[in-house]
Amino acid sequence: xxxxxxxDEEALRILSLLHDWVNQGFLSEAQRQTxxxxxxxxxxxxxxxxxxxxxxxxxxxxxxxxxxxxxIASPVRDGLIVATLLLIFAAICYxxxxxxxxxxxxxxxxxxxxxxxxxxxxLCVGAQxxxxxxxxxxxxxxxxxxxxxGAIASYLLYRRFGFQYLFLAxxxxxxxxxxxxxxxxxxxHLFVAGFYTAGLLIVTRIRRSHRLDYLDGxxxxxxxxxxxxxxxxxxxxxxxxxxxxxxxxxxxNPTEFSKLFYWITFVLIWLLPAIVFxxxxxxxxxxxxxxxxxxxILTLATNKxxxxxxxxxWDPILLGLLLTGVxxxxxxxxxxxxxxxxxxxxxxxxxxxxxQWMGAISTALPIxxxxxxxxxxxxxxxxxxxxxxxxxxxxxxxx
Amino acid sequence: xxxxxxxxxxxxxxxxxxxxxxLLSALSRDEPCSVFLPLNILLYAGVLAFVGGLGWTVQAYxxxxxxxxxxxxxxxILAASLWYCFSxxxxxxxxxxxxxxxxxxxxxxxxxxxxxxxxxxxxxQFHLLSGQWDIYLLATTCxxxxxxxxxxxxxxxxxALSSLAGWFGITISRxxxxxxxxxxxxxxxxxxxxxxxxxxxxxxxxxxxxxGTFLNVAANVLLAAVLSGVFGREGYLLWFLLLLAxxxxxxxxxxxxxxxxxxxxxxxxxxxxxxxxLLRDMNxxxxxxxxxxxxxxxxxxxLILIARRFRREA
Numbered sequence: 123x124x125x126x127x128x129x130d131e132e133a134l135r136i137l138s139l140l141h142d143w144v145n146q147g148f149l150s151e152a153q154r155q156t157x158x159x160x161x162x163x164x165x166x167x168x169x170x171x172x173x174x175x176x177x178x179x180x181x182x183x184x185x186x187x188x189x190x191x192x193x194i195a196s197p198v199r200d201g202l203i204v205a206t207l208l209l210i211f212a213a214i215c216y217x218x219x220x221x222x223x224x225x226x227x228x229x230x231x232x233x234x235x236x237x238x239x240x241x242x243x244x245l246c247v248g249a250q251x252x253x254x255x256x257x258x259x260x261x262x263x264x265x266x267x268x269x270x271x272g273a274i275a276s277y278l279l280y281r282r283f284g285f286q287y288l289f290l291a292x293x294x295x296x297x298x299x300x301x302x303x304x305x306x307x308x309x310x311h312l313f314v315a316g317f318y319t320a321g322l323l324i325v326t327r328i329r330r331s332h333r334l335d336y337l338d339g340x341x342x343x344x345x346x347x348x349x350x351x352x353x354x355x356x357x358x359x360x361x362x363x364x365x366x367x368x369x370x371x372x373x374x375n376p377t378e379f380s381k382l383f384y385w386i387t388f389v390l391i392w393l394l395p396a397i398v399f400x401x402x403x404x405x406x407x408x409x410x411x412x413x414x415x416x417x418x419i420l421t422l423a424t425n426k427x428x429x430x431x432x433x434x435x436w437d438p439i440l441l442g443l444l445l446t447g448v449x450x451x452x453x454x455x456x457x458x459x460x461x462x463x464x465x466x467x468x469x470x471x472x473x474x475x476x477x478q479w480m481g482a483i484s485t486a487l488p489i490x491x492x493x494x495x496x497x498x499x500x501x502x503x504x505x506x507x508x509x510x511x512x513x514x515x516x517x518x519x520x521x
Numbered sequence: 522x523x524x525x526x527x528x529x530x531x532x533x534x535x536x537x538x539x540x541x542x543x544l545l546s547a548l549s550r551d552e553p554c555s556v557f558l559p560l561n562i563l564l565y566a567g568v569l570a571f572v573g574g575l576g577w578t579v580q581a582y583x584x585x586x587x588x589x590x591x592x593x594x595x596x597x598i599l600a601a602s603l604w605y606c607f608s609x610x611x612x613x614x615x616x617x618x619x620x621x622x623x624x625x626x627x628x629x630x631x632x633x634x635x636x637x638x639x640x641x642x643x644x645x646q647f648h649l650l651s652g653q654w655d656i657y658l659l660a661t662t663c664x665x666x667x668x669x670x671x672x673x674x675x676x677x678x679x680x681a682l683s684s685l686a687g688w689f690g691i692t693i694s695r696x697x698x699x700x701x702x703x704x705x706x707x708x709x710x711x712x713x714x715x716x717x718x719x720x721x722x723x724x725x726x727x728x729x730x731x732x733g734t735f736l737n738v739a740a741n742v743l744l745a746a747v748l749s750g751v752f753g754r755e756g757y758l759l760w761f762l763l764l765l766a767x768x769x770x771x772x773x774x775x776x777x778x779x780x781x782x783x784x785x786x787x788x789x790x791x792x793x794x795x796x797x798x799l800l801r802d803m804n805x806x807x808x809x810x811x812x813x814x815x816x817x818x819x820x821x822x823x824l825i826l827i828a829r830r831f832r833r834e835a
Contacts, residue, residue: 168828169781183817190810406554435577442571449563463553472555488679494637
């Protein structure tokens with residue numbers, strides 16, 4: 123099923139760890155070179171920036187080639203032929219992905235990823251066109267078949283090549299399927315939550331046997347995505363907010379749900395962060411720990427809307443004090459343990475990747491977020507001071 | 522062969538010491554598990570939420586609270602933040618200095634954001650400099666640069682660079698919403714100043730690890746500013762030549778220093794500029810699509826060759 127051998131993927135994991143350990147000072151460069159020679163790997167990788175650029179240019183050229191075919195063959199107006207051609211192009215893109223991987227041993231190289239994503243896109247568009255070409259009354263079936271085809275294709279390509287974002291795509295497609303099964307928003311939320319819960323049960327079971335190999339990292343991401351999906355499907359204030367409704371008018375207003383379901387989800391969004399933290403701390407998974415923080419913050423932020431209480435301007439101050447207080451207390455508690463370790467956790471940095479992440483965050487975010495100093499005040503009467511919004515990155519101001 | 526069997530083998534071969542074997546085996550099992558990154562993100566989110574709430578509260582209650590209370594509260598936060606940082610920080614060094622604890626970086630960032638809120642409040646309420654906001658921006662920029670270099674803090678360095686951009690007449694977070702020629706000139710000047718400052722500070726060996734931040738900001742601002750000139754209706758060929766020169770320099774630097782980001786900048790900005798010039802008055806769908814197919818493949822081949830060269834040299 124998998125396009126890459128376990129030996130190669132384990133070798134990649136070892137090579138990545140060796141690089142990290144040298145950067146952290148746990149190994150010398152000479153040791154790494156010796157150890158790398160003992161870790162042969164056939165796969166070709168590239169830097170993250172080049173991967174991104176290769177991905178973009180693959181999409182541009184392959185999508186343009188598809189478009190060019192239809193422009194040249196413009197006399198073809200028959201909907202069924204167009205749909206069939208789209209499906210053929212989807213198959214060609216998939217074949218291109220297989221060829222890039224098997225022929226050139228590309229691994230997260232951008233090219234094979236661009237082709238894989240284009241194949242799923244063309245498959246969905248082709249499926250939709252096929253159904254509509256036959257009979258316009260098949261619109262309802264298209265609402266089911268297109269996301270179902272997208273979910274299955276995304277999942278199969280994730281299994282085949284290990285692109286974790288395709289698992290996310292499969293989850294998103296799957297979330298659209300229940301709209302065909304039931305018009306009830308409560309039912310739709312229950313179906314989606316059911317999908318993700320089933321996925322969690324399967325992943326947690328499979329993951330046990332891969333705790334010490336290369337697949338653990340991949341399953342960690344998948345499990346994190348499933349927990350996030352489950353939380354989002356249950357938090358009715360988030361999954362029904364007006365922002366999302368702009369994109370999908372089918373989303374329900376929170377008041378449309380039955381009271382019982384509404385209050386059950388309220389209890390669940392408070393329980394889920396605790397469950398996620400418990401799971402994360404039990405298996406020492408940093409991705410899930412990070413997700414636990416995110417869902418805990420989301421629960422705090424949506425608590426008042428859930429209860430129908432108004433937000434106050436000082437709410438973000440309290441949230442900020444809580445977050446920094448918790449972080450400082452945990453750091454202090456861990457640092458005071460023997461060798462800075464308690465219960466198998468430490469606040470110390472043990473990976474050079476963490477330093478790279480912090481470098482990227484600390485450089486990009488202060489530039490990307492609004493800087494109050496760069497927003498000029500307008501001359502006018504007193505008390506025109508305008509401060510940031512609660513979600514404005516803490517820094518937006520108008521004067 | 523799994524990681525653990527390899528580690529056992531390397532220990533038996535004498536490639537790694539028994540102590541290293543114990544350490545690396547434990548690290549591979551996440552023993553101990555580091556929560557460094559989640560704690561940092563929690564602190565950063567906390568500071569942003571706090572300052573956001575502070576701004577909102579001041580906005581909503583400035584009239585009721587009065588200037589004295591608002592300014593006293595903001596000044597107290599600023600003073601407490603700076604006192605904490607100066608009392609806890611290690612002595613200054615031109616080299617990279619790790620923060621003595623996880624919290625200090627964020628306390629400093631909180632102080633800087635509070636400073637900007639306080640300045641904005643002062644000017645909006647009292648018009649001390651008669652609306653000459655640029656003077657505030659320049660003072661803020663100098664203050665932030667001083668703090669960034671004193672405490673070796675990238676958050677504050679980025680704030681300083683963004684404040685400097687504001688002083689030059691642009692706000693990076695909003696740019697390139699405006700394509701006015703005047704803004705372009707300011708942007709180019711800003712990019713050059715940032716690049717020269719970065720190079721000078723690195724040559725003086727003052728926090729040379731900040732050089733990457735300077736250069737990335739300068740490269741993106743310069744290339745984006747020149748690219749905006751290529752989109753113009755008049756004199757675009759001159760801008761296009763400048764863009765080619767800029768992309769060439771970025772590519773050469775990226776190849777020489779193995780800085781892949783600069784190779785990517787050259788490819789993306791250069792391709793957009795070239796496409797803008799060649800497709801300027803083109804309306805034929807077949808030609809346009811043929812162009813994207815041919816140039817897309819050409820870019821792919823070029824980038825693959827570059828990637829292979831890096832792989833060989835690595």
